[in-house]
Amino acid sequence: MRRFLIVMILAALVVFSFAKVNFGSTQMTPAAEREFMIRKLGEFSKASGVDVEFLNFEYTDLLSRLEAEQKVGKPVLNLVADLQSGLYTMGANGLLADLSGVLLSGKTFVQTFEKYTYVGKEKVFIPWLQATYAMAINKKAFEYLPKGLTMEDVTNATEKWTYDALLQWAKNMQEKTRQPQLGFPLGPKGLWHRFLHGYIYPSYTGAQAVKFDSVKAIEMWNYLKELFKYVHPACTTWDNMGQPLLRNEVLIAWDHTARIKQAIVEKPNDFVVVPVPRGPMGRGYIIVLAGIAIPKNVDMTEPLKVLDFLTSPETQIAILENVGFFPVVQEAAGLIPEGALKVLAQGVVNQSAAKDSVVCFIPGLGAKGGEFSETYRLAFTRIVFNDEDPVKVIGELGEKIRQLFIEVDAPLPEPDASLF
Numbered sequence: 001m002r003r004f005l006i007v008m009i010l011a012a013l014v015v016f017s018f019a020k021v022n023f024g025s026t027q028m029t030p031a032a033e034r035e036f037m038i039r040k041l042g043e044f045s046k047a048s049g050v051d052v053e054f055l056n057f058e059y060t061d062l063l064s065r066l067e068a069e070q071k072v073g074k075p076v077l078n079l080v081a082d083l084q085s086g087l088y089t090m091g092a093n094g095l096l097a098d099l100s101g102v103l104l105s106g107k108t109f110v111q112t113f114e115k116y117t118y119v120g121k122e123k124v125f126i127p128w129l130q131a132t133y134a135m136a137i138n139k140k141a142f143e144y145l146p147k148g149l150t151m152e153d154v155t156n157a158t159e160k161w162t163y164d165a166l167l168q169w170a171k172n173m174q175e176k177t178r179q180p181q182l183g184f185p186l187g188p189k190g191l192w193h194r195f196l197h198g199y200i201y202p203s204y205t206g207a208q209a210v211k212f213d214s215v216k217a218i219e220m221w222n223y224l225k226e227l228f229k230y231v232h233p234a235c236t237t238w239d240n241m242g243q244p245l246l247r248n249e250v251l252i253a254w255d256h257t258a259r260i261k262q263a264i265v266e267k268p269n270d271f272v273v274v275p276v277p278r279g280p281m282g283r284g285y286i287i288v289l290a291g292i293a294i295p296k297n298v299d300m301t302e303p304l305k306v307l308d309f310l311t312s313p314e315t316q317i318a319i320l321e322n323v324g325f326f327p328v329v330q331e332a333a334g335l336i337p338e339g340a341l342k343v344l345a346q347g348v349v350n351q352s353a354a355k356d357s358v359v360c361f362i363p364g365l366g367a368k369g370g371e372f373s374e375t376y377r378l379a380f381t382r383i384v385f386n387d388e389d390p391v392k393v394i395g396e397l398g399e400k401i402r403q404l405f406i407e408v409d410a411p412l413p414e415p416d417a418s419l420f
Contacts (some may be wrong), residue, residue, distance in 0.1 A: 009336030019302045020051045025081035029056045036322045044309045050302050053060035059086050060367050063282050066095045066295055078298040079306055084116050084289040085364025094295045098122040104308050108330040113289055125291035126307055129325040132287055133194060134347045135274050137261040143252035144172040157275035157354040166277045180232040183250035187239035189257055193373040196380060198286035199359040203279030207416045208360055213398030221383050221390035226386050258324030268340040273347025275354055282358040285351055292352055363413040368404045375401055
């Protein structure tokens, strides 16, 4: 009997030690983020006995890999992570398991995200990370507020915090300080295109793509031409607004929250993070939602353990502290420490709570995503920097934008999809 028990224990240990999850992800690819993930997953493996290999992919490579593995009926990747748009495409192509029946105890996921996790009646992923883009403001900037606008208007996203107010504020700062104090990341690796298609376009037109060449878009481009009289000229070299803020080169900057995080962490008492302004159609902003899915035809037992770990409140806070992505489970809110993270979180919460929100998702165009982004940048360069007629430019490029969705048979992003 004793020998039998020893054999059973040894057998259990063998199974325990050789449990393997091959986790393919398009997220956490920068070196520092990847290092953090490998370290956290290593801690999980030691505690659980589940060996996890973290594998980074470009979206098109991950999609091709999943398609090939499902075709031959021998899936090797048994856990995947990507942005909502990519996971939606994978789910629509029948590559992902239905997680409708999965219950992760002790977690209340943000309700806003839940409707975006389904393809038809199938829940194809579980929310994992959220991020957005917002404005970081050096508190000195509030000395130059335009008449009728208060700090409370800005931080609480009232109807007075508009793009017209930003223009007047930028003008005041330049006139008083004798240098431009507004900055955007227009560098080669900057995320300026996200501001164009996911922030100011929907704020003026109510859509990202389908109204690219509308009359309201002409108004928006003329506004940008005026605004850029007060934007720091070095912005074309800036990929990340954290350093210009720390160097006091600008007092107001827009960027991804992960890219302004350094400035807030180093000088939490100097900055506030605030919602973006509103335009004629509302306050357009992007929610970046990443999720975790399980491919079809795999044993879910071990992948679900990893998924449960990555969505735990404690891990969600560790991700916020080390990487800058925000939690998707409500239980994590009470664990956010005072200081820089609170400053960041408050700005994100105030933006998402704005009554005039026009929520946008990054389009899921796969290999055509770069062409989509570059078309907006091209329009900006031609209209604002080269002073070409906006009517002519957007007339030439509008149909190109719409054709990209047709070419890859991709659904329109929000808020465009809700217009039909």
